[in-house]
Amino acid sequence: MRQDIHTSGIPVLCVSCEARHRGICGALEPIQLVELARASTKHVLEEGAELIGDAEPIDNYANILSGVVKLTKSLPDGRQQIVGLQFAPDFLGRPFSEESAIGVEAATPVSLCSFPRRTIQRLIEATPGLERRLLMQALRELDEARGWMMTVGRKTAAEKVASFLLLIARNIDPTLDGEGAPAGAFDLPLTRADIGDFLGLTIETVSRQFTRLDRDGLISVKGRRVEVLDMGRLADLAGA
Amino acid sequence: MRQDIHTSGIPVLCVSCEARHRGICGALEPIQLVELARASTKHVLEEGAELIGDAEPIDNYANILSGVVKLTKSLPDGRQQIVGLQFAPDFLGRPFSEESAIGVEAATPVSLCSFPRRTIQRLIEATPGLERRLLMQALRELDEARGWMMTVGRKTAAEKVASFLLLIARNIDPTLDGEGAPAGAFDLPLTRADIGDFLGLTIETVSRQFTRLDRDGLISVKGRRVEVLDMGRLADLAGA
Protein backbone atom coordinates (compact mmCIF):
# COMPACT_ATOMS: atom_id res chain seq x y z
CA MET A 1 0.00 0.00 0.00
CA ARG A 2 2.93 2.35 -0.56
CA GLN A 3 2.38 2.99 -4.22
CA ASP A 4 1.75 6.63 -3.44
CA ILE A 5 5.37 7.46 -2.78
CA HIS A 6 6.63 10.22 -4.98
CA THR A 7 8.01 10.60 -8.37
CA SER A 8 7.32 14.28 -8.13
CA GLY A 9 4.03 13.43 -6.46
CA ILE A 10 2.82 10.85 -8.94
CA PRO A 11 1.91 7.38 -7.69
CA VAL A 12 4.24 4.59 -8.79
CA LEU A 13 1.26 2.80 -10.22
CA CYS A 14 0.72 5.72 -12.56
CA VAL A 15 4.15 6.90 -13.62
CA SER A 16 4.29 4.92 -16.81
CA CYS A 17 0.56 4.63 -17.35
CA GLU A 18 -0.82 5.83 -20.64
CA ALA A 19 -4.11 6.80 -19.06
CA ARG A 20 -2.27 9.68 -17.44
CA HIS A 21 -1.61 11.13 -20.85
CA ARG A 22 -4.25 10.16 -23.33
CA GLY A 23 -6.74 8.68 -20.84
CA ILE A 24 -9.05 10.19 -18.31
CA CYS A 25 -6.41 10.42 -15.57
CA GLY A 26 -4.87 13.27 -17.51
CA ALA A 27 -7.57 15.47 -16.03
CA LEU A 28 -6.46 14.79 -12.47
CA GLU A 29 -4.13 16.78 -10.25
CA PRO A 30 -1.32 14.75 -8.65
CA ILE A 31 -3.16 14.80 -5.35
CA GLN A 32 -6.27 13.35 -6.92
CA LEU A 33 -4.22 10.83 -8.79
CA VAL A 34 -2.95 9.69 -5.41
CA GLU A 35 -6.49 9.39 -4.14
CA LEU A 36 -7.55 7.36 -7.14
CA ALA A 37 -4.43 5.21 -7.16
CA ARG A 38 -4.98 4.36 -3.52
CA ALA A 39 -8.41 2.97 -4.37
CA SER A 40 -7.22 1.20 -7.51
CA THR A 41 -6.23 -2.36 -8.11
CA LYS A 42 -4.52 -3.87 -11.09
CA HIS A 43 -6.10 -6.95 -12.66
CA VAL A 44 -5.13 -9.22 -15.45
CA LEU A 45 -7.87 -11.02 -17.33
CA GLU A 46 -7.42 -13.89 -19.65
CA GLU A 47 -8.79 -13.97 -23.14
CA GLY A 48 -12.53 -14.53 -23.16
CA ALA A 49 -13.14 -13.29 -19.62
CA GLU A 50 -16.39 -11.42 -19.31
CA LEU A 51 -16.09 -8.06 -17.60
CA ILE A 52 -19.73 -7.16 -17.52
CA GLY A 53 -22.56 -9.40 -18.46
CA ASP A 54 -25.42 -8.12 -20.47
CA ALA A 55 -27.33 -5.58 -18.40
CA GLU A 56 -25.61 -6.40 -15.13
CA PRO A 57 -25.10 -3.63 -12.61
CA ILE A 58 -21.51 -2.52 -12.23
CA ASP A 59 -19.66 -1.25 -9.25
CA ASN A 60 -16.28 -1.01 -10.79
CA TYR A 61 -14.88 1.13 -13.50
CA ALA A 62 -11.47 0.68 -15.05
CA ASN A 63 -8.84 1.92 -17.41
CA ILE A 64 -7.46 -0.48 -19.94
CA LEU A 65 -3.69 -0.78 -19.50
CA SER A 66 -3.17 -3.27 -22.29
CA GLY A 67 -5.07 -5.68 -24.46
CA VAL A 68 -8.27 -5.38 -26.45
CA VAL A 69 -11.80 -5.39 -25.09
CA LYS A 70 -14.83 -6.10 -27.24
CA LEU A 71 -18.31 -4.72 -26.69
CA THR A 72 -21.05 -7.02 -27.89
CA LYS A 73 -24.77 -7.19 -28.41
CA SER A 74 -26.66 -10.41 -28.93
CA LEU A 75 -30.02 -11.47 -30.22
CA PRO A 76 -31.98 -14.12 -28.33
CA ASP A 77 -31.24 -16.68 -31.05
CA GLY A 78 -27.50 -16.27 -30.65
CA ARG A 79 -26.66 -13.90 -33.45
CA GLN A 80 -24.03 -11.52 -32.22
CA GLN A 81 -22.65 -8.15 -33.20
CA ILE A 82 -19.51 -6.57 -31.86
CA VAL A 83 -20.45 -2.92 -31.45
CA GLY A 84 -17.10 -1.58 -30.42
CA LEU A 85 -13.50 -2.35 -29.58
CA GLN A 86 -11.58 -0.65 -26.83
CA PHE A 87 -7.85 -0.31 -26.50
CA ALA A 88 -5.52 1.15 -23.89
CA PRO A 89 -5.94 3.67 -22.40
CA ASP A 90 -9.73 3.71 -22.83
CA PHE A 91 -12.00 4.11 -19.85
CA LEU A 92 -14.40 1.20 -19.32
CA GLY A 93 -17.76 1.53 -17.71
CA ARG A 94 -20.65 3.80 -18.10
CA PRO A 95 -20.94 6.81 -15.84
CA PHE A 96 -24.35 7.85 -14.51
CA SER A 97 -26.43 5.03 -15.78
CA GLU A 98 -27.27 1.42 -15.89
CA GLU A 99 -25.29 -0.56 -18.40
CA SER A 100 -27.11 -0.60 -21.66
CA ALA A 101 -27.47 -4.26 -22.38
CA ILE A 102 -23.95 -4.48 -23.72
CA GLY A 103 -21.60 -7.36 -23.09
CA VAL A 104 -17.98 -6.50 -22.32
CA GLU A 105 -15.39 -9.18 -22.88
CA ALA A 106 -11.63 -9.48 -23.08
CA ALA A 107 -10.71 -10.24 -26.69
CA THR A 108 -7.08 -10.79 -25.75
CA PRO A 109 -5.43 -10.99 -22.35
CA VAL A 110 -6.24 -7.63 -20.80
CA SER A 111 -4.79 -5.76 -17.89
CA LEU A 112 -6.94 -3.25 -16.10
CA CYS A 113 -6.57 -0.59 -13.50
CA SER A 114 -9.91 -0.67 -11.77
CA PHE A 115 -11.49 1.40 -9.05
CA PRO A 116 -14.82 1.59 -7.31
CA ARG A 117 -17.63 3.51 -8.89
CA ARG A 118 -17.94 5.61 -5.77
CA THR A 119 -14.42 6.97 -6.01
CA ILE A 120 -14.74 8.01 -9.60
CA GLN A 121 -18.15 9.52 -8.99
CA ARG A 122 -16.67 11.64 -6.22
CA LEU A 123 -13.74 12.74 -8.35
CA ILE A 124 -16.07 13.71 -11.14
CA GLU A 125 -18.05 16.01 -8.89
CA ALA A 126 -14.80 17.65 -7.79
CA THR A 127 -13.11 17.89 -11.17
CA PRO A 128 -14.88 19.43 -14.13
CA GLY A 129 -12.01 18.38 -16.37
CA LEU A 130 -12.74 14.74 -15.68
CA GLU A 131 -16.27 14.98 -16.92
CA ARG A 132 -14.91 16.75 -19.96
CA ARG A 133 -12.62 13.81 -20.65
CA LEU A 134 -15.49 11.41 -20.33
CA LEU A 135 -17.52 13.49 -22.75
CA MET A 136 -14.63 13.53 -25.19
CA GLN A 137 -14.28 9.77 -25.02
CA ALA A 138 -18.02 9.32 -25.48
CA LEU A 139 -17.96 11.59 -28.52
CA ARG A 140 -15.02 9.73 -29.97
CA GLU A 141 -16.74 6.40 -29.44
CA LEU A 142 -19.84 7.84 -31.04
CA ASP A 143 -17.85 8.81 -34.12
CA GLU A 144 -16.32 5.39 -34.27
CA ALA A 145 -19.67 3.65 -33.88
CA ARG A 146 -21.07 5.75 -36.71
CA GLY A 147 -18.09 5.03 -38.86
CA TRP A 148 -18.67 1.33 -38.36
CA MET A 149 -22.36 1.72 -39.10
CA MET A 150 -21.34 2.93 -42.52
CA THR A 151 -18.89 0.09 -42.93
CA VAL A 152 -21.32 -2.58 -41.82
CA GLY A 153 -24.30 -1.15 -43.67
CA ARG A 154 -22.87 -0.14 -47.01
CA LYS A 155 -19.46 -1.63 -47.71
CA THR A 156 -18.68 -4.89 -49.49
CA ALA A 157 -17.00 -7.79 -47.73
CA ALA A 158 -13.61 -6.84 -49.18
CA GLU A 159 -13.99 -3.24 -48.08
CA LYS A 160 -15.11 -4.32 -44.64
CA VAL A 161 -12.11 -6.54 -44.06
CA ALA A 162 -9.72 -3.89 -45.36
CA SER A 163 -11.32 -1.32 -43.04
CA PHE A 164 -10.93 -3.68 -40.13
CA LEU A 165 -7.26 -4.33 -40.86
CA LEU A 166 -6.70 -0.61 -41.02
CA LEU A 167 -8.35 -0.15 -37.64
CA ILE A 168 -6.13 -2.73 -36.04
CA ALA A 169 -2.96 -1.65 -37.78
CA ARG A 170 -3.52 1.93 -36.69
CA ASN A 171 -4.19 0.96 -33.11
CA ILE A 172 -1.20 -1.30 -32.86
CA ASP A 173 1.14 1.16 -34.42
CA PRO A 174 -0.20 4.69 -34.81
CA THR A 175 2.81 5.75 -36.84
CA LEU A 176 1.70 3.53 -39.69
CA ASP A 177 -0.65 6.24 -40.78
CA GLY A 178 1.97 8.49 -42.29
CA GLU A 179 2.58 8.99 -45.96
CA GLY A 180 5.65 6.80 -46.22
CA ALA A 181 3.46 3.77 -45.49
CA PRO A 182 6.30 1.77 -43.97
CA ALA A 183 4.14 -1.33 -43.55
CA GLY A 184 3.99 -3.22 -40.28
CA ALA A 185 3.31 -6.61 -38.83
CA PHE A 186 1.08 -7.54 -35.93
CA ASP A 187 -1.09 -10.28 -34.48
CA LEU A 188 -4.81 -9.89 -34.91
CA PRO A 189 -6.43 -9.48 -31.52
CA LEU A 190 -9.62 -11.16 -32.74
CA THR A 191 -10.54 -14.58 -34.07
CA ARG A 192 -12.15 -14.88 -37.49
CA ALA A 193 -15.45 -15.40 -35.70
CA ASP A 194 -15.04 -12.12 -33.82
CA ILE A 195 -14.06 -10.29 -36.97
CA GLY A 196 -17.18 -11.66 -38.62
CA ASP A 197 -19.32 -10.53 -35.71
CA PHE A 198 -17.75 -7.11 -35.96
CA LEU A 199 -18.24 -6.68 -39.69
CA GLY A 200 -21.54 -8.48 -40.12
CA LEU A 201 -19.97 -11.35 -42.08
CA THR A 202 -19.47 -15.08 -41.60
CA ILE A 203 -16.20 -16.71 -40.61
CA GLU A 204 -15.83 -18.17 -44.07
CA THR A 205 -16.25 -14.88 -45.86
CA VAL A 206 -13.70 -13.22 -43.59
CA SER A 207 -11.25 -16.02 -44.23
CA ARG A 208 -11.76 -15.86 -47.98
CA GLN A 209 -11.18 -12.11 -48.00
CA PHE A 210 -7.94 -12.54 -46.08
CA THR A 211 -6.84 -15.12 -48.58
CA ARG A 212 -7.65 -12.80 -51.42
CA LEU A 213 -5.82 -9.83 -49.88
CA ASP A 214 -2.84 -12.10 -49.41
CA ARG A 215 -2.99 -13.44 -52.96
CA ASP A 216 -3.25 -9.87 -54.29
CA GLY A 217 -0.17 -8.87 -52.33
CA LEU A 218 -1.76 -6.23 -50.07
CA ILE A 219 -0.98 -8.19 -46.96
CA SER A 220 0.62 -11.42 -45.85
CA VAL A 221 -1.49 -13.60 -43.55
CA LYS A 222 -0.61 -16.67 -41.56
CA GLY A 223 -3.28 -17.46 -39.01
CA ARG A 224 -3.41 -14.52 -36.64
CA ARG A 225 -0.19 -13.01 -37.97
CA VAL A 226 -0.65 -10.21 -40.47
CA GLU A 227 1.85 -8.07 -42.25
CA VAL A 228 0.64 -5.08 -44.17
CA LEU A 229 2.58 -4.91 -47.39
CA ASP A 230 0.79 -2.08 -49.12
CA MET A 231 -0.85 0.35 -46.76
CA GLY A 232 -1.85 2.65 -49.57
CA ARG A 233 -3.79 0.10 -51.56
CA LEU A 234 -5.32 -1.26 -48.37
CA ALA A 235 -6.56 2.18 -47.31
CA ASP A 236 -7.78 2.67 -50.83
CA LEU A 237 -9.75 -0.55 -50.77
CA ALA A 238 -11.22 0.34 -47.39
CA GLY A 239 -12.87 3.40 -48.92
CA ALA A 240 -12.90 6.89 -47.52
CA MET B 1 -36.19 41.49 -28.48
CA ARG B 2 -38.50 41.33 -25.45
CA GLN B 3 -38.81 37.60 -25.26
CA ASP B 4 -37.20 37.65 -21.85
CA ILE B 5 -40.21 39.03 -20.07
CA HIS B 6 -41.32 36.83 -17.28
CA THR B 7 -43.43 33.83 -16.79
CA SER B 8 -41.88 33.46 -13.41
CA GLY B 9 -38.59 34.40 -14.94
CA ILE B 10 -38.67 32.11 -17.93
CA PRO B 11 -38.29 33.57 -21.41
CA VAL B 12 -41.42 33.47 -23.57
CA LEU B 13 -39.42 31.64 -26.17
CA CYS B 14 -38.86 28.85 -23.68
CA VAL B 15 -42.07 28.45 -21.73
CA SER B 16 -43.51 25.70 -23.84
CA CYS B 17 -40.21 24.35 -25.13
CA GLU B 18 -39.49 20.71 -24.59
CA ALA B 19 -35.76 21.33 -24.37
CA ARG B 20 -36.41 22.91 -21.00
CA HIS B 21 -37.57 19.57 -19.71
CA ARG B 22 -35.97 16.69 -21.55
CA GLY B 23 -33.34 18.74 -23.40
CA ILE B 24 -30.17 20.43 -22.34
CA CYS B 25 -31.86 23.62 -21.22
CA GLY B 26 -33.17 21.73 -18.22
CA ALA B 27 -29.73 22.20 -16.69
CA LEU B 28 -30.00 25.97 -16.77
CA GLU B 29 -31.16 28.38 -14.10
CA PRO B 30 -33.85 30.86 -15.19
CA ILE B 31 -31.26 33.60 -15.37
CA GLN B 32 -29.07 31.56 -17.69
CA LEU B 33 -32.07 30.60 -19.72
CA VAL B 34 -32.65 34.29 -20.24
CA GLU B 35 -29.06 34.74 -21.34
CA LEU B 36 -29.31 31.91 -23.80
CA ALA B 37 -32.75 32.92 -25.06
CA ARG B 38 -31.46 36.40 -25.74
CA ALA B 39 -28.81 34.99 -28.04
CA SER B 40 -31.15 32.49 -29.68
CA THR B 41 -33.06 32.63 -32.89
CA LYS B 42 -35.79 30.38 -34.17
CA HIS B 43 -35.42 28.93 -37.64
CA VAL B 44 -37.59 26.80 -39.80
CA LEU B 45 -35.93 24.62 -42.38
CA GLU B 46 -37.63 22.89 -45.21
CA GLU B 47 -37.25 19.23 -45.93
CA GLY B 48 -33.89 18.42 -47.43
CA ALA B 49 -32.12 21.50 -46.12
CA GLU B 50 -28.55 20.79 -45.14
CA LEU B 51 -27.61 22.02 -41.69
CA ILE B 52 -23.98 21.14 -41.77
CA GLY B 53 -22.09 19.89 -44.74
CA ASP B 54 -19.62 17.12 -44.37
CA ALA B 55 -16.70 18.35 -42.29
CA GLU B 56 -17.68 22.00 -42.37
CA PRO B 57 -16.86 24.14 -39.38
CA ILE B 58 -19.88 25.16 -37.36
CA ASP B 59 -20.54 28.29 -35.43
CA ASN B 60 -24.05 27.53 -34.42
CA TYR B 61 -25.54 24.95 -32.21
CA ALA B 62 -29.24 24.31 -31.88
CA ASN B 63 -32.04 22.49 -30.18
CA ILE B 64 -34.55 20.70 -32.34
CA LEU B 65 -38.01 22.05 -31.60
CA SER B 66 -39.82 19.84 -34.07
CA GLY B 67 -39.18 17.64 -37.07
CA VAL B 68 -36.63 14.95 -37.75
CA VAL B 69 -32.97 15.43 -38.58
CA LYS B 70 -30.85 12.77 -40.23
CA LEU B 71 -27.13 12.30 -39.77
CA THR B 72 -25.41 10.81 -42.78
CA LYS B 73 -22.10 9.48 -43.96
CA SER B 74 -21.22 8.98 -47.60
CA LEU B 75 -18.65 7.11 -49.58
CA PRO B 76 -16.94 8.84 -52.50
CA ASP B 77 -18.95 6.73 -54.96
CA GLY B 78 -22.25 7.94 -53.58
CA ARG B 79 -23.20 5.11 -51.29
CA GLN B 80 -24.80 6.57 -48.22
CA GLN B 81 -25.56 5.48 -44.69
CA ILE B 82 -27.79 7.29 -42.25
CA VAL B 83 -25.94 6.97 -38.96
CA GLY B 84 -28.52 8.53 -36.71
CA LEU B 85 -31.85 10.29 -36.45
CA GLN B 86 -32.53 13.15 -34.10
CA PHE B 87 -35.87 14.28 -32.79
CA ALA B 88 -37.03 17.14 -30.56
CA PRO B 89 -35.65 18.12 -28.14
CA ASP B 90 -32.20 16.83 -29.11
CA PHE B 91 -29.21 19.10 -29.10
CA LEU B 92 -27.49 19.46 -32.46
CA GLY B 93 -23.84 20.16 -32.90
CA ARG B 94 -20.70 18.84 -31.48
CA PRO B 95 -19.17 20.55 -28.50
CA PHE B 96 -15.39 20.91 -28.28
CA SER B 97 -14.39 19.63 -31.65
CA GLU B 98 -14.55 19.82 -35.36
CA GLU B 99 -17.51 18.06 -36.90
CA SER B 100 -16.60 14.54 -37.71
CA ALA B 101 -17.32 14.29 -41.39
CA ILE B 102 -21.00 13.81 -40.78
CA GLY B 103 -23.72 15.37 -42.88
CA VAL B 104 -26.71 16.81 -41.05
CA GLU B 105 -29.90 17.27 -42.99
CA ALA B 106 -33.56 17.98 -42.32
CA ALA B 107 -35.53 14.83 -43.09
CA THR B 108 -38.82 16.66 -42.60
CA PRO B 109 -39.52 20.34 -42.09
CA VAL B 110 -37.57 21.17 -38.96
CA SER B 111 -37.74 24.05 -36.55
CA LEU B 112 -34.68 24.91 -34.56
CA CYS B 113 -33.73 27.13 -31.70
CA SER B 114 -30.17 28.03 -32.51
CA PHE B 115 -27.51 29.99 -30.71
CA PRO B 116 -23.88 30.87 -31.27
CA ARG B 117 -21.22 28.43 -30.29
CA ARG B 118 -19.64 31.05 -28.11
CA THR B 119 -22.68 31.44 -25.89
CA ILE B 120 -23.07 27.77 -25.25
CA GLN B 121 -19.38 27.36 -24.65
CA ARG B 122 -19.54 30.06 -22.00
CA LEU B 123 -22.58 28.54 -20.34
CA ILE B 124 -20.90 25.18 -20.24
CA GLU B 125 -17.95 26.56 -18.36
CA ALA B 126 -20.30 28.13 -15.86
CA THR B 127 -22.71 25.26 -15.45
CA PRO B 128 -21.47 21.77 -14.65
CA GLY B 129 -25.00 20.44 -15.11
CA LEU B 130 -24.97 21.46 -18.73
CA GLU B 131 -21.93 19.41 -19.52
CA ARG B 132 -23.59 16.54 -17.70
CA ARG B 133 -26.59 16.83 -20.00
CA LEU B 134 -24.37 16.80 -23.03
CA LEU B 135 -22.62 13.71 -21.73
CA MET B 136 -25.94 12.03 -21.14
CA GLN B 137 -27.11 12.79 -24.65
CA ALA B 138 -23.83 11.55 -26.09
CA LEU B 139 -24.15 8.32 -24.13
CA ARG B 140 -27.72 7.86 -25.26
CA GLU B 141 -26.74 8.44 -28.88
CA LEU B 142 -23.91 5.98 -28.42
CA ASP B 143 -26.36 3.35 -27.21
CA GLU B 144 -28.61 4.04 -30.12
CA ALA B 145 -25.78 3.88 -32.62
CA ARG B 146 -24.72 0.55 -31.19
CA GLY B 147 -28.24 -0.75 -31.26
CA TRP B 148 -28.43 0.13 -34.93
CA MET B 149 -25.07 -1.49 -35.58
CA MET B 150 -26.62 -4.72 -34.41
CA THR B 151 -29.69 -4.16 -36.52
CA VAL B 152 -27.74 -3.28 -39.65
CA GLY B 153 -25.10 -5.96 -39.18
CA ARG B 154 -27.09 -8.96 -38.10
CA LYS B 155 -30.81 -8.64 -38.69
CA THR B 156 -32.76 -9.72 -41.76
CA ALA B 157 -34.56 -7.22 -43.99
CA ALA B 158 -37.88 -7.98 -42.29
CA GLU B 159 -36.41 -7.51 -38.84
CA LYS B 160 -34.71 -4.30 -39.91
CA VAL B 161 -37.88 -2.73 -41.22
CA ALA B 162 -39.85 -3.80 -38.15
CA SER B 163 -37.15 -2.29 -35.92
CA PHE B 164 -37.31 0.92 -37.86
CA LEU B 165 -41.08 1.17 -37.59
CA LEU B 166 -40.79 0.63 -33.87
CA LEU B 167 -38.25 3.42 -33.60
CA ILE B 168 -40.52 5.85 -35.39
CA ALA B 169 -43.68 4.75 -33.64
CA ARG B 170 -42.05 5.19 -30.27
CA ASN B 171 -40.71 8.61 -31.10
CA ILE B 172 -43.97 9.84 -32.50
CA ASP B 173 -46.02 8.54 -29.63
CA PRO B 174 -44.04 7.35 -26.62
CA THR B 175 -47.17 5.96 -24.97
CA LEU B 176 -47.39 3.27 -27.62
CA ASP B 177 -44.87 1.27 -25.73
CA GLY B 178 -47.23 0.10 -22.99
CA GLU B 179 -48.66 -3.36 -22.63
CA GLY B 180 -52.11 -2.57 -23.98
CA ALA B 181 -50.51 -1.90 -27.35
CA PRO B 182 -53.21 0.53 -28.47
CA ALA B 183 -51.77 0.86 -31.96
CA GLY B 184 -51.24 4.24 -33.56
CA ALA B 185 -50.98 5.94 -36.90
CA PHE B 186 -48.33 8.32 -38.14
CA ASP B 187 -46.56 9.60 -41.22
CA LEU B 188 -43.10 8.27 -41.86
CA PRO B 189 -40.60 11.09 -41.62
CA LEU B 190 -38.33 9.41 -44.16
CA THR B 191 -38.61 8.39 -47.80
CA ARG B 192 -38.06 4.77 -48.77
CA ALA B 193 -34.62 5.78 -49.99
CA ASP B 194 -33.75 7.22 -46.59
CA ILE B 195 -35.08 4.16 -44.81
CA GLY B 196 -32.90 2.03 -47.06
CA ASP B 197 -29.89 4.19 -46.31
CA PHE B 198 -30.61 3.84 -42.63
CA LEU B 199 -31.03 0.07 -42.63
CA GLY B 200 -28.48 -0.86 -45.24
CA LEU B 201 -31.12 -1.99 -47.75
CA THR B 202 -32.33 -0.90 -51.18
CA ILE B 203 -35.52 1.06 -51.81
CA GLU B 204 -37.11 -1.99 -53.38
CA THR B 205 -36.42 -4.27 -50.46
CA VAL B 206 -37.81 -1.72 -48.03
CA SER B 207 -40.94 -1.37 -50.13
CA ARG B 208 -41.41 -5.12 -50.38
CA GLN B 209 -41.07 -5.52 -46.64
CA PHE B 210 -43.70 -2.85 -46.06
CA THR B 211 -45.99 -4.64 -48.45
CA ARG B 212 -45.44 -7.89 -46.63
CA LEU B 213 -46.05 -6.39 -43.19
CA ASP B 214 -49.26 -4.92 -44.56
CA ARG B 215 -50.36 -8.19 -46.17
CA ASP B 216 -49.65 -10.02 -42.90
CA GLY B 217 -51.77 -7.56 -40.99
CA LEU B 218 -49.09 -6.14 -38.69
CA ILE B 219 -49.45 -2.67 -40.14
CA SER B 220 -51.42 -0.78 -42.73
CA VAL B 221 -49.33 1.24 -45.20
CA LYS B 222 -50.36 3.78 -47.77
CA GLY B 223 -47.39 5.72 -49.04
CA ARG B 224 -45.96 7.58 -46.09
CA ARG B 225 -48.96 6.83 -43.89
CA VAL B 226 -48.52 3.92 -41.52
CA GLU B 227 -50.84 2.49 -38.93
CA VAL B 228 -49.52 -0.06 -36.52
CA LEU B 229 -52.15 -2.72 -36.09
CA ASP B 230 -50.28 -5.22 -33.97
CA MET B 231 -47.55 -3.66 -31.88
CA GLY B 232 -46.81 -6.93 -30.14
CA ARG B 233 -46.13 -8.93 -33.27
CA LEU B 234 -44.16 -6.04 -34.71
CA ALA B 235 -41.92 -5.79 -31.65
CA ASP B 236 -41.58 -9.52 -31.77
CA LEU B 237 -40.47 -9.48 -35.38
CA ALA B 238 -37.99 -6.70 -34.63
CA GLY B 239 -36.16 -8.98 -32.22
CA ALA B 240 -34.90 -8.11 -28.76
Added chain:
DNA sequence: TCGCCTCTTTGATCCAGATCAAACTGGCGT
Protein backbone atom coordinates in the same frame (compact mmCIF):
# COMPACT_ATOMS: atom_id res chain seq x y z
C1' DT C 1 4.77 -38.62 -29.51
C1' DC C 2 0.02 -39.03 -30.04
C1' DG C 3 -4.73 -37.60 -29.98
C1' DC C 4 -7.84 -34.08 -29.23
C1' DC C 5 -9.79 -29.68 -29.71
C1' DT C 6 -10.18 -25.13 -31.45
C1' DC C 7 -9.41 -22.24 -35.17
C1' DT C 8 -8.86 -21.71 -40.03
C1' DT C 9 -9.06 -22.62 -44.90
C1' DT C 10 -11.16 -24.28 -49.05
C1' DG C 11 -14.83 -26.10 -51.96
C1' DA C 12 -19.78 -26.73 -53.58
C1' DT C 13 -24.23 -25.10 -53.47
C1' DC C 14 -27.97 -22.06 -52.16
C1' DC C 15 -30.73 -17.98 -51.33
C1' DA C 16 -31.88 -13.22 -49.43
C1' DG C 17 -31.51 -9.23 -51.10
C1' DA C 18 -29.47 -6.52 -55.08
C1' DT C 19 -30.13 -5.08 -59.62
C1' DC C 20 -32.64 -4.16 -63.73
C1' DA C 21 -36.94 -2.86 -65.69
C1' DA C 22 -41.64 -1.16 -65.82
C1' DA C 23 -45.77 0.50 -64.40
C1' DC C 24 -48.44 3.16 -60.82
C1' DT C 25 -49.57 7.11 -57.67
C1' DG C 26 -50.21 11.59 -56.17
C1' DG C 27 -48.98 16.31 -55.94
C1' DC C 28 -48.01 20.56 -58.19
C1' DG C 29 -47.27 24.04 -61.63
C1' DT C 30 -49.28 25.93 -65.85
Added chain:
DNA sequence: ACGCCAGTTTGATCTGGATCAAAGAGGCGA
Protein backbone atom coordinates in the same frame (compact mmCIF):
# COMPACT_ATOMS: atom_id res chain seq x y z
C1' DA D 1 -57.52 19.50 -66.74
C1' DC D 2 -53.26 18.09 -68.18
C1' DG D 3 -48.42 16.74 -68.04
C1' DC D 4 -44.57 16.23 -65.45
C1' DC D 5 -41.86 14.34 -61.85
C1' DA D 6 -40.43 12.43 -57.58
C1' DG D 7 -41.50 8.73 -54.96
C1' DT D 8 -43.33 4.07 -54.68
C1' DT D 9 -44.69 -0.55 -55.96
C1' DT D 10 -44.21 -4.80 -58.42
C1' DG D 11 -42.02 -8.25 -61.29
C1' DA D 12 -37.94 -10.89 -63.34
C1' DT D 13 -33.37 -12.02 -62.91
C1' DC D 14 -28.76 -12.06 -60.98
C1' DT D 15 -25.13 -12.44 -57.47
C1' DG D 16 -22.38 -11.64 -53.18
C1' DG D 17 -22.14 -13.67 -49.34
C1' DA D 18 -24.44 -17.38 -46.53
C1' DT D 19 -24.74 -22.12 -45.68
C1' DC D 20 -23.28 -26.80 -45.78
C1' DA D 21 -19.43 -29.88 -45.78
C1' DA D 22 -14.84 -31.37 -45.08
C1' DA D 23 -10.12 -31.12 -44.79
C1' DG D 24 -5.73 -28.66 -42.84
C1' DA D 25 -2.95 -26.62 -38.87
C1' DG D 26 -1.39 -25.57 -34.61
C1' DG D 27 -1.21 -26.00 -29.66
C1' DC D 28 -1.34 -28.57 -25.55
C1' DG D 29 -2.20 -32.07 -22.04
C1' DA D 30 -1.14 -36.98 -21.05
